[in-house]
Amino acid sequence: MFYWDHAASTPPYEDVIRTIAEVMEQHYGNPSSMHQWGEDSSRLIKHAREVCSRALDVKPSEIIFTSGATEGNNLAIKGATLQYMNRGKHLITTQIEHASVYESFQQLQQWGFEVTFLPVDSQGCVDPASIREAIRKDTVLVSIMHVNNEIGAIQPIEAIGDMIKRCNPRTIFHVDGVQGFGKLPVDLTKWQVDLYTLSAHKFRGPKGIGLLYVREGLKLTPILTGGAQESGLRAGTENVPLIVALAKAMRKASEQQESFNSNVSTMRDQIHTTIQEIKGLKLHSHDGSAPHIVHFSYPGMKSEVLLHTLEEQGILVSTRSACSSKQSEPSRVLLSMGLSIEEASSGIRISMGDMHTEDELRLLQQALRISVEQLEPLQRGRMG
Ligand code: PLP
Missing domain, CATH: 3.40.640.10 (Type I PLP-dependent aspartate aminotransferase-like (Major domain))
Known part of the structure; x- marks a missing residue:
C-alpha cells in the first residue's frame, strides 16, 4: 500500500x-x-x-x-x-x-x-x-x-x-x-x-x-x-x-521546514499537472496553496467510490479531513467556496510527506488515470 x-x-x-x-x-x-x-x-x-x-x-x-x-x-x-x-x-x-x-x-x-x-x-x-x-x-x-x-x-x-x-x-x-x-x-x-x-x-x-x-x-x-x-x-x-x-x-x-516545502511542492505540481490532464477531474488546490495538499473532485462520482477504486490499486487517499470523512453530507468547506453539491460530494484529498519516491509518484499518477478510466462509464451515466 x-x-x-x-x-x-x-x-x-x-x-x-x-x-x-x-x-x-x-x-x-x-x-x-x-x-x-x-x-x-x-x-x-x-x-x-x-x-x-x-x-x-x-x-x-x-x-x-x-x-x-x-x-x-x-x-x-x-x-x-x-x-x-x-x-x-x-x-x-x-x-x-x-x-x-x-x-x-x-x-x-x-x-x-x-x-x-x-x-x-x-x-x-x-x-x-x-x-x-x-x-x-x-x-x-x-x-x-x-x-x-x-x-x-x-x-x-x-x-x-x-x-x-x-x-x-x-x-x-x-x-x-x-x-x-x-x-x-x-x-x-x-x-x-x-x-x-x-x-x-x-x-x-x-x-x-x-x-x-x-x-x-x-x-x-x-x-x-x-x-x-x-x-x-x-x-x-x-x-x-x-x-x-x-x-x-x-x-x-x-x-526541516524549508526543505520539506520545496520537496513536496515539486511533487504537488506534478500531481496537479496529471489531474489537469485527466478529463472529468476538477482541481481545487493550486500553486499558491499548501505544498502538501492536493485537492480535486470528480463531479458525478461520490468521493468514496473513487477513494476505494484508488485503494484497490494500493493508493490510500482521503475524501476530506479524517475527522469528518465518515459523514455523508457534502463538504462544508467546498460548499463555502461556492462549489455545487455534486462537486462538494466528490472531493478527494491527496496529502504528502517528504519521503515519497519517484516510483511512488508514478504509481499514483497511473492509478489516477486508470481509476477515472474505469469509472468513466458510470460517471457518464450519472452526469448524462
Ligand atoms: N485542526 C486541524 C486543521 C486539523 O487538520 C486537525 C486534524 O485533522 C485538528 C485540528 C485536530 O487535531 P487532533 O487530531 O490533534 O485532535
Whole structure:
C-alpha cells in the first residue's frame, strides 16, 4: 500500500518512537511527585517545553501541553471566550474551520454568544476586509486557521492579525496552526497571534499530544479542572513520553521546514499537472496553496467510490479531513467556496510527506488515470 494521507496523520520519526519507549521504561515517575523520580520526569517536561518554545520563538511559559489540537482548539476558544465575556458576546470565525473549532463556536452559540462565520472566496481564502466589516467593540475573539486541512488554502494570517488589532486591539486572535507548522514559515509575533494550536501527529510526532501557545498575560478559563498541571490550565497527569516525543518531532519539523516545502511542492505540481490532464477531474488546490495538499473532485462520482477504486490499486487517499470523512453530507468547506453539491460530494484529498519516491509518484499518477478510466462509464451515466 502507498500512503498519501499525511494531512490526516503522518508516520512518526523512528527516533521519536524509540524515545517514547525509552521514557516509558525509564522515567515513569509522576512529574508532580516530590521525590527524585518525580523531579526527573518534571525536568524532562521542562526541557521539552524549552525545545517547543524555541521552535516557535516564544517563551517556555507560553507553552501549554494538551492531548492534541481538538483539545487545544476547545481550550483556546472556550477558555478565552469565558474568561473575557465581560468584554462582550461577539465572536468571529470562518465557515471552513476544522470541526474542533467550528463546533466549539456552535456550542458557544447555544450558550448565548453571537458568532459571525465569515465566508471564503472561490480559492477558500478569507478576505481581511471582511474582518473589518464584521469586527465590533464587543468582539472577544477571532479564530482563523492557517492552512485549511481539506483544500490546503493558506489564509493571509499576517494581514488578518493586523486588521484585527487595528480595528479592536482588545480582540483576542486564535490561529489553528495544525496544517501549517513544518510546511510554511510561522511567525507568531509578526502575526500578532495570541493563541496558537498544534498537534504532533501532523508533523511526524505521536497522536494524542499537542500544544497551545498562550501569549504571556492572557488568561484562560480552564476546560479540564482538578489539578494544577500546565499552569492550572490543563489538569491531569502529564503524558511525559508523548511530551518528550512532541518536542523531538517539533524541533525536526521546524529545522526541516524549508526543505520539506520545496520537496513536496515539486511533487504537488506534478500531481496537479496529471489531474489537469485527466478529463472529468476538477482541481481545487493550486500553486499558491499548501505544498502538501492536493485537492480535486470528480463531479458525478461520490468521493468514496473513487477513494476505494484508488485503494484497490494500493493508493490510500482521503475524501476530506479524517475527522469528518465518515459523514455523508457534502463538504462544508467546498460548499463555502461556492462549489455545487455534486462537486462538494466528490472531493478527494491527496496529502504528502517528504519521503515519497519517484516510483511512488508514478504509481499514483497511473492509478489516477486508470481509476477515472474505469469509472468513466458510470460517471457518464450519472452526469448524462
Ligand atoms: N485542526 C486541524 C486543521 C486539523 O487538520 C486537525 C486534524 O485533522 C485538528 C485540528 C485536530 O487535531 P487532533 O487530531 O490533534 O485532535
